[in-house]
Amino acid sequence: MALKSFIEVHPDSHFPIQNLPYGVFRPVPGSATRPGVAIGDYVLDLSEIASAGLFDGTILKNSDCFSQLNLNKFVAMGRSAWKEARATLQRLLSSTEPALRDNAALRQKSLVPMNKVEMLVPVAVGDYTDFFSSMHHAKNCGTIFRGPENPIPANWFHIPIAYHGRASSIVISGTDIIRPRGQGHPTGKTPYFGPSVKLDFELEMAAIVGPGNELGKPVDVNEAADHIFGLVLMNDWSARDIQAWEYVPLGPFLGKSFGTTVSPWIVTLDALEPFACDAPKQEPPPLPYLAEKISKNYDIALEVQIKPAGQDESHVVTRSNFNHLYWTLTQQLAHHTINGCNLRPGDLLGTGTISGPEPESFGCLLELTWNGQKPLTLNRTSRKFLEDGDEVTFTGCCKGNGYNVGFGTCSGKIIPSHP
Numbered sequence: 001m002a003l004k005s006f007i008e009v010h011p012d013s014h015f016p017i018q019n020l021p022y023g024v025f026r027p028v029p030g031s032a033t034r035p036g037v038a039i040g041d042y043v044l045d046l047s048e049i050a051s052a053g054l055f056d057g058t059i060l061k062n063s064d065c066f067s068q069l070n071l072n073k074f075v076a077m078g079r080s081a082w083k084e085a086r087a088t089l090q091r092l093l094s095s096t097e098p099a100l101r102d103n104a105a106l107r108q109k110s111l112v113p114m115n116k117v118e119m120l121v122p123v124a125v126g127d128y129t130d131f132f133s134s135m136h137h138a139k140n141c142g143t144i145f146r147g148p149e150n151p152i153p154a155n156w157f158h159i160p161i162a163y164h165g166r167a168s169s170i171v172i173s174g175t176d177i178i179r180p181r182g183q184g185h186p187t188g189k190t191p192y193f194g195p196s197v198k199l200d201f202e203l204e205m206a207a208i209v210g211p212g213n214e215l216g217k218p219v220d221v222n223e224a225a226d227h228i229f230g231l232v233l234m235n236d237w238s239a240r241d242i243q244a245w246e247y248v249p250l251g252p253f254l255g256k257s258f259g260t261t262v263s264p265w266i267v268t269l270d271a272l273e274p275f276a277c278d279a280p281k282q283e284p285p286p287l288p289y290l291a292e293k294i295s296k297n298y299d300i301a302l303e304v305q306i307k308p309a310g311q312d313e314s315h316v317v318t319r320s321n322f323n324h325l326y327w328t329l330t331q332q333l334a335h336h337t338i339n340g341c342n343l344r345p346g347d348l349l350g351t352g353t354i355s356g357p358e359p360e361s362f363g364c365l366l367e368l369t370w371n372g373q374k375p376l377t378l379n380r381t382s383r384k385f386l387e388d389g390d391e392v393t394f395t396g397c398c399k400g401n402g403y404n405v406g407f408g409t410c411s412g413k414i415i416p417s418h419p
Contacts, residue, residue, distance in 0.1 A: 002402060005093045006101040007111070009040035014397060014406025016040070017093050018274075020086060021230070021265035021407070024070055026118040033069045033120055038265055038408075041114050046230055048110035052094055052101060057084040064290025070124050071266070075210045076345035082210075082229065086270055107396050119264035120230075122347035123173050123208055128165040128260070129336060130236055130252075130350040132156075132203075135174040135280075137355040140367045145244075157284060160327040160335045162352075165236075166257035166405040170348065173233075173410045179388060179417040180258035182201075182242035189304040195417035196239035196255075198372070199386040201395060202353045203304050203363035205322060206234040207264050209347040210258050213337055221334035222293050225269060228329055233263035233394045233410035234350050240366055240385070262348070263394070263410035271405050275299045275398040276385050279328050289338055290331050297323040300407075302354060302396050304363075309379050312318065315367060315378045322396070388416045 005017040015021065015038040025036050025043055038044040046066035055061060059081045065074040073079065089232035092100045100106060135152070142151030149411060155161070171177075179199055184192035210229040215221050219227055236256060243255025279295040305314040325333075333347055353363040362368045365385050369375055372384035386392070391413040397406035 003090060003350065004095045005039060005205055006095045007040050007093065007384060011402070013040055014404050014408055016403045016405075017090055017407045018400060018403050019267060019271050020089055020093075021267045021271065022071055022074075022122060022247065023264045023266065024120045025112075025121045025203075026120070027112045027116070029118060035066050035068065035071055035074065036112070037089060038114065040109045043114050043117050044058060044089070044093070045110045045112060048106065049092070049100075052106055055085070057088060059084050060088070068086065070346070071122050072124050073162060075123065075208060076212075078211045079226050080110070082268060083270065086268065093217060109320045114248075119172055121170060121262060122211040122264060122266055125167045125170050125346055126344050128167040128170060128348040128350070129162050130165045130256070131327065131332050132161040132352040132406060133325045133332060134352055134355050134363070135326040136324060136357055137353040137363060137367065140355060140362065144366065144371050157282075158287065160290075161331045162250045162332070162336070165260065165350070167348070168261060169257055170260045173261055173408075173412070175236055175261060175412060176237055176387055176415045177259045177261070177412045178415055180239050180254065181241065181417050182239060182254045183245050184241040185245050192241070196242055198240035199384070199414060200238045200240050201364045201392045202236040202238055203302060203318060203320060204234040204236050204350050204353060205231050205396065206262060206351065207231055207333070207349040209333070209343045209349065210345060210410065212344040213257070213342055215342040217339040218289075218337040219334055219343075221290055225331040226332035227333055228269055230268040231272070231407070232266055233396050233407045235261040235394060235410055236350055236353075237261065237412070238364070238366075240371070260350075260413070261410055261412045263407050267406050267407055272298045272300070272398065274400060275405065277323050282326065290335060292328065292330060295328055297325055297328060298398070298413060299323050300395065300396050300398055305393045306378060306383065307391040307393070308381050309387055310382065310404040311379060311381070312391065313379060314391075317376060318361060318363060319376075320356045324354055324356045324361070325351055347363055356414070387412050388414050390414050393412065
């Protein structure tokens with residue numbers, strides 16, 4: 001019989017008992033932050049469950065990981081602790097287990113309506129790396145900027161390319177994004193300076209690192225999954241005009257570092273496992289340190305909606321899927337450490353823009369409008385790039401047999417640049 005919770009969960013919910021994603025929240029404004037899991041329309045307060053002694057497994061029984069202000073201590077404990085927590089929570093929330101179901105006082109304290117809470121970035125992100133792992137995105141960008149003759153550099157098929165991003169400007173879904181100012185290509189002798197006129201979204205996901213590795217000790221690609229706690233949705237907002245002027249010779253800087261939005265709920269790899277699928281065949285074969293015994297992606301349907309300024313309706317502009325990625329999460333992590341770089345719990349590894357092969361699956365406006373040459377029609381208006389007041393919302397969801405495993409939403413609204 002399918003696992004069922006005593007808490008009523010709507011069939012369309014992203015958060016059934018099969019999911020149980022982790023986040024950090026405040027029950028009321030001004031209260032202390034604490035870890036929780038999403039179940040239906042509620043957040044289960046893990047600090048209350050721990051205080052009641054219901055984490056009674058050998059690893060978590062005497063741990064204070066759910067009394068922390070973020071999830072870093074828990075994610076650092078590794079897969080055995082994650083599996084123990086998941087098994088305990090699925091048992092406590094199941095329709096057949098009385099410990100929480102029949103304890104009215106504990107239910108009152110520990111189950112908080114989701115529409116009442118304030119969500120925060122779930123981990124303290126020490127370092128943030130953004131990869132470039134979609135072949136379709138790489139091909140489209142190369143064609144736009146360099147022409148169709150050789151759009152993807154030869155090294156791309158050997159290296160999971162990435163750059164080091166700015167952790168300080170990672171914000172939680174719902175945070176407004178201020179239009180950045182900076183330099184652009186000169187129209188005469190002097191570079192343009194002012195608000196970006198080519199502001200874009202980037203449809204990405206990101207891995208949350210669990211246990212790290214010691215400096216100088218790389219992670220084996222076939223053990224890399226043990227270092228990944230789970231995934232979030234991520235919008236790596238991009239100022240294309242600033243980026244185009246600055247990125248040679250050292251890569252992205254101010255065109256990216258003004259804001260990166262993440263969704264509040266970390267969906268674990270255990271919850272995603274039923275949706276694992278084969279990764280694309282890699283040709284040429286990767287070097288031995290990137291050769292996986294099992295190379296897999298996940299079937300996560302992704303969607304982007306834009307609500308133009310002054311309008312009440314949102315418009316779907318992209319439908320893509322996580323399974324379009326060429327380089328896998330585990331290859332990304334293994335490559336990151338091959339030089340001895342040490343990852344730490346809570347580090348964020350972005351996938352890069354996730355574009356599919358068809359125009360309707362392109363993961364950013366740069367591709368969708370072909371750098372502004374083909375404006376999108378959104379009801380009574382059109383867009384080449386984002387305008388002030390536009391709101392962008394990502395969703396991600398896996399479709400199971402009678403249930404979903406979803407990520408909720410990742411949204412942000414563009415507000416005018418400061419003078």
